[in-house]
Amino acid sequence: MERQIRRAAVIGSGVMGASIAAHLANVGIPCLLLDIVPSQLTGEEKRKGLTLDSNEVRNRLAVNAIKKLKKNKPAPLYDEDLASLITPGNIEDDLERIKEVDWVVEVIVENLSIKKQLFERVEKVWEKGIIVSSNTSGISINAMVDGRSTEFKQHFLGTHFFNPPRYMKLLEIIPGDETLTEIVDVMRPFCENKLGKGVVIAKDTPNFIANRIGAYSMHVTLNEMLAKGYTIEEIDACTGPAIGRPKSATFRTLDIVGLDTFVHIANNMYEKVSDEAEKKVFKVPEILQQMVDKGWIGEKAEQGFYKKVKNEKGKKILSLNVQTMEYEPQKKIAGASLEAAKMAKGAKQKLRALFSTEDRYAELAWNTLKEVLLYSAEKVGEIADSIVEIDEAMKWGFNWELGPFETWDAIGLEKSVHRMEKEGSSVPQWVKDWIEAGNTSFYKRKEGTTYFVSNDAYKQLEPNPKVISLRTLKEQNKVIKANSGASLIDLEDGIACLEFHSPNNAIGADILMMIEESIKEVRSNYDGLVIANQGRNFCVGANLMMLLMEAQDEEWDEVEHIIRLFQNTMYHLKRFEKPVIAAPHRMTLGGGVEVCLPADRVVASAETYYGLVEAGVGLIPAGGGCKELISRLSLTVTNPEVDLQPYVNKIFETLGMAKVSTSALDAKKLGYLREQDTVVVHQDHLLFEAKQAALRLVQEDNATKPEEDIRVVGSEGKALMQLGAYQMKLAGYISDHDQLIANKLAHVLAGGDVPAGTRVSEQYMLDLEREAFLSLCGEPKTRQRMQYMLSKGKPLRN
Template identity: 40%
Template sequence: MKINTVVVIGAGTMGGGIAAHCANVGLNVVLLDIPSQDGDRNGLVKSLWDRQLKARPAALFAPELARRVRLGNTEDDLHLVQDADWIVEAIIEQLEPKRELLARLDALRRPGAIVSSNTSGIPIRVMAEGRSDDFRRHFLGAHFFNPPRYLKLLEIIPTADTAPEVVAGLTAFAENRLGKTVVVCKDTPNFIANRIGVFALQYRTIAALNNGYTVEEVDTLTGPIIGNPKTGTFRLSDLVGLDVLAHVTANLYALAPHDESRELYQLPEPVQKMLAHKWLGNKTGQGFYKEVRKADGGKEFHVLDLQTLEYQPPTRPRFDVIGETRDLELPARLHAIFHDPRWQDDRGAAFIIDTTLPLLAYAARRLPEIADTPYEVDQAMRHGFGAELGPFEMWDAIGAAHGVELMKARGIAVPAWVETMRAQGHTAFYQFDDGRLTGVYHPTRQAYTPVRRHKHHLLLKENAGAGRVLRRNASASLHDLGDGVLGFEFHSKANSIDGFTFDIGRAALELLERDEWRALVIANQGKDFSQGANVGLFLIALGDPAGLEKAARDGQQFFMDLRFAPKPVVTVPRQRVLGGGVEMVFTGARAVASAETYMGLIEAGVGLVPGWGGCKEMLRRNVSPHLAADERVDALPYLQKVFETIGFARVSESALQARQLGFLTDDQYRLYTGLPLSGREFFIYQLLAAQFEPLGIFKPEI
């Protein structure tokens, strides 16, 4: 399926964000909204688009990509849909305006053009009623999450009339071009992520009100400690907007009359009062939190008292259960909280347990209504709400049987299919073979079925579980990725680089000397590629000048050895790539960079300079090519750019900006928007298609 031109109708927060992200990945975009009543008929769409240009975090990979977006209005320019491969409806969340627009599109679009709605919960089949046969075959829901550039989930909702090849084609396009994790959903109220996510928000809010927990306490107990983002519950509500939350809950209450938990979707009285006061969250400057200026000119966030609706200074609550378990990996942490008798009388653990169990049971009761298997639910929650584990993955960590026992003890309804699974002797929702995920329990088929995986997707965790790790220490691992490719992974705290990292790297270089190894890939699947050198080790060495010099020298020699390796080295930077992490990327003959790569030599921010060759590499990449092309060229402007980039500790806002700042070079740079680490076939393709030789002609000593 070829999609080159996209028309987005509706330039609000979602429509504008979708248009921006389509421009990010090289599509030609038309963005339309209703005409302005006075003056410039495109005045409204221009003002809305201007918000996207000023958005923080940035909606565009780089400002100049805005030129890919053509602005217009739905009266004068709707005919432009005739040239569209994909038409995205993102107007007001009301059925009749959407139906009216779709009728106009039906008359204008070319046969075969895809039309999708970004609705967050209006039935897709109802919107399609009355449309032509070709329209219905090419119409479906495509629900993005805000902000579209950063949240990876795309829910695709076909109707009974949608052609299977349209679903397959848009799914492949969204995964490979837009960088989305696609979950194909059933056409049920609020689909998957919002159905489960809103239940969680509502249940926790009501539990806080009924049991005397504060806003800060709830956010502390429902954030990273259980694998959620720092926004927890109430900060997330402020971020989404209480008006949006009210709309979503009202939609669920109206459209899900048979949901046994339907009464939860009526907003509690304090939230209704907040809506009346227009305390809608971030968009109005106050919600559950309110930004306040301090006497010294700084700012802090005061917190709403749920009982009095007055704002109080922050208290930053502490809980023993968090202090005792935070250093455990999430599955082990959850197991400890739900099993360890120490936490039976702990107030923090009680809230976690008493609000998590109903969520897990609710997700199970929604199958097969909203999805066929637990896998779709977990994927939706991980990539739509940023959860580290989905509900069924959490349940497996706790223990399926133990979870059921705790639920029954609290009178929480457990669906029959879970009991059937247990009666069959199955102890988990997911099935693994040699560490690799192979199946998920299918409630209707009452058996494990394969999960849908990208054919090139490789998880290093699964590779390790299959026994394909050649060397490992506390900071790094050396993998056999197959087909003669080595994988160099670091997994220290923040993926910081230290002597143990160097040890594994040197082992990789030794193996590259052997004929059976063809290439080395430096990659990991942590939160960030690397936040730089382990500065703590250098601080310890401050009292030992000789040791400090040795640490710098060892790092310089190691990175030089990598750069002149006997076989091709490919680096896979993604997310934050800082300090020594940038210098690690500099060693590769190719960099396959995630679009979301934030690179910077930030040492100047703490009074240091890059010590492992970063300054030299920036000069070599950004000054030497100009001198080589013309020895008479004035090098000062190029030197100044490098000096400013390092001296001001500049960090790119995307891989594209990393190239513009000189961290990635044109001949080295490859960009991907999709999977954080594709499989060995992808890397072999990159190595062979580029047809490059390793850089090592000689290995100079430092």
């Protein structure tokens, strides 16, 4: 079926509906946002003389929702200007406009009767070919369209986004009994490639996959707490990072989700499952219902299992004592098993370490985890066709590092099943049969290929051609060169990838050395270079600890050597005659940005938080960051009659305030990325797209890139910037040390004490950077800032 989704309509402008519309706008899809017509005027509307027939009133809900999108945190939009792609309306006047779109998504109240009434109205104006879906989190897809025509049902399915839609990777697609296969075949790649989602196909069962397993996990944990007398803090200590789950663990997660929402999900399960043992698990505990009745429903009510209170030091977080129903200061939890897990690296090793020690907390983790593993195994075939959908749903929807079956493999399938049976648990027959057949795991990897259990045999997990795994390439012996900080890996087709793998991907001498080695290797044997990695963040900057140690010891020659080495390496990268593509993702700060600036193209993940933040630790960018931004400006504004000062002032403000982009699109707005740099919505596709960009540049003329002089604003421009800093100091916005840093930054960005319009060399600008950086390293307050950042993870204002 040849069709594309170019326009959409979202019905329901609540938080979720508006956020889905925002994400559609993020990827360039215009959409209608429709809601009901208000039945009463607001006071402001009355003062304006409006009536219930006024368009402003009739569209009020959608209009206000769009306004909120620009203010909400975390931001639903990559850039608030994208809100212009969303057109507000109402379902009385504008429902017929769904004929103009390719996809309609319903996001109204979770009430079957109301949804059915809406779809009856939608069908009256619907035209064949338009895809219609519901964002329900658990109501039956088939039940919603009971009574609708066969053709409508064929074009109908569930598309369950997880909240917030921009940031959460999971999207469950739930076909109905009559949904055409070709409709699923359109939606799956669209949601993956265009919306950047991790898509799983779920069956039309209560709460689908992720909420089914997630709610069960929370219920067994709650029940274990109430039965054994564990505290809130103990539960969260054992159900968070110790077992490969988010820091929010159980009760912080419940507070974020909302206890009222969770009770709704639980009641939905309780009513719809028929198995009595399963019903018993999903019965809402009395304590939870009491909390909802009191309005203690979590973060949106500012209290749930945790409560923030103000004190003389700012804010303090209290936890609920479930015995007394009083909030108390949190107690620190410590135990041998938890300490062992904390010391281990990676989710698999943490789990093994946790269960290698027998204590109260290892028992708690085992008792809750065991039930989730058994439940997941029971539901294979019922809620999803394979273990893969279940594992991916839990990783993408609940941010678990390992899905249930990956977890089972990590703790040892045979050993754990033996313990379960010894303790009287009922293990699904298919799991016992699998082990009796001589298998020791649900997954296996062989020569970079993953296999998983399916119908009593290992089945190959079909690779996605747009997903390039550096781990797999390493397993296939594709490493060309490597040291402790980085590796050069063959991506095939003449392209090599430089991967950072130092702690936090911080840049030190080992990475700089590998960049130089990579340039030599690619020059001789490859056509292009991609700089990318698949760590949590692309790069958090240079190795600040190493720099601080040298500064504290006053080893100024060594500090200068480090900076000069960084500058020279970036200069060589920029001058390299073959294509260089940088592919940043998530946190890309300081030196991480300076590695990207010399690249011929940047192919950035949409979720890239990009910034030269050196001012936050009392320094200025000195790896070519200042030079490169001024050089780009000089090359862009070529008319000598055009005043550069306003543009330089913007750079000065961006660097001086250590601004970090909220997305890759915002990085373009801040001037860090260029127009020719591209944005990739699906982060798993980032390396593939970077490779494609390199291959395209290979086809172009790749002659040596000559150095060009840089036009600067000179001493006059410097004075203007420094005056601005002085005024901010007088107004109390910045400290004396902030002003000192700003003055140094102004000196560098202006090109020093030269006349306005002077053209200077790149090396001259690099020398200015290095001199300013060295002088700031000698300042005690800068060293205090560096130390504070390393110990506290946040900037010090001194």
